[in-house]
Amino acid sequence: MSYEQQRYYIYVSWKNGREPTQIHDELVNAEGEDALSLRTIQRWIRTFKDGDESVSDKARSGRPREAVTSEKIAKVDELVNDDPHITTTELATQVGISRERITHILRNELDFHKVCAKWVPHKLSEDNKRLRVEVSKQLLETLKEGYNNIITGDETWIYFFTVSSKEANKVWIEKGKNRPQIVRTAQNSKKRMFCIFYTVDGVIARIVVKKGHTVTGKLYANSILPEVFSNFMEKRGRTTVRDVMLHHDNAAPHKSAVVMEYLRNERIKLLPHPPYSPDLAPCDFFLFPRIKKELKGKSFNNVENLARAVQAVAETIPKADYEKSFQSWQNRLQRCIDVSGEYFEGME
DSSP states (O other): OOHHHHHHHHHHHHHTTOOHHHHHHHHHHHHGGGSOOHHHHHHHHHHHHTTOOOOSOOOOSSSOOTTSOHHHHHHHHHHHHHOTTOOHHHHHHHHTSOHHHHHHIIIIISOOOOOOOOOOSSOOOHHHHHHHHHHHHHHHHHHHTOOTTEEEEEEEEEESBOOOOTTTTOOOOOTTOOOOOOOOOOTTSOEEEEEEEEETTEEEEEEEOOTTOOOOHHHIIIIIHHHHHHHHHHHHTOSOOTTOEEEOOOOHHHHSHHHHHHHHHTTOEEOOOOTTOGGGOHIIIIIHHHHHHHHTTOBOSSHHHHHHHHHHHHHHSOHHHHHHHHHHHHHHHHHHHHTTTOOOTTOO
């Protein structure tokens, strides 16, 4: 069959309710290597669904482009499916047409676009995925009852100077002039650890860890958490925190015996957190990125100024955005369940 005949077969099969994989299997059985790829079949079905039921190649204005034929398109599609890392130079060599025509086929005929692989925090095992789903379900049940009394928090390093994003550093220059230079933030740049906790009302505690110190279970239980709960009671006009729920990640200090004993004595419910899941921690997906984005390109000469800047950014975030972060948390938990515990950011 010609490619146009194959498209007509796709159209009829789609009308009869067949799935793309079924259609592909039937075409491969009939045409072998000359069968259209599954991706091409899916693309044509999308076109039919959009209301364009023509199976003929669209007429194009200007000089005919002999290089872009159905056979060449199918060949490019096959090569890319076999090796998604293949370059346009390699495609041009194997298909026998120019890189410019290869790019045209990829973008306009096959609707491909090239992206970088997304970094993920951890290679999840099946047990990790199962636990992410289980804990997500538990958290969802809690959040459905309301989150007015939930406190969430974590620690993060904040640099005294962080370079602006690459996009923000773009400038117009005259031809022949050198590009301006900007120093990257070195890994050993001056920095300080902050412990930040917030509720639906906003940040309730912004604690700077002393220079040279780290967050231990003892420090967390004896200093950080008492300040967090004291601020919470003051802001809410309360005398107890016994119905408060605390959420933090699974860092070793958070799970230490001294911390668990402190929470039991204060009758504070500790919410679970899935393993290796910064994508499900509100501070990691909402608050910390927002603060650090605002601080990019700014330099601070002492920790007091840095702390004031962090507090100022936190206070400029509208209360509605803090509330939305809890709604976003629910959406992310549901998304985690829907994809069986996989990292879902970057998925279609």
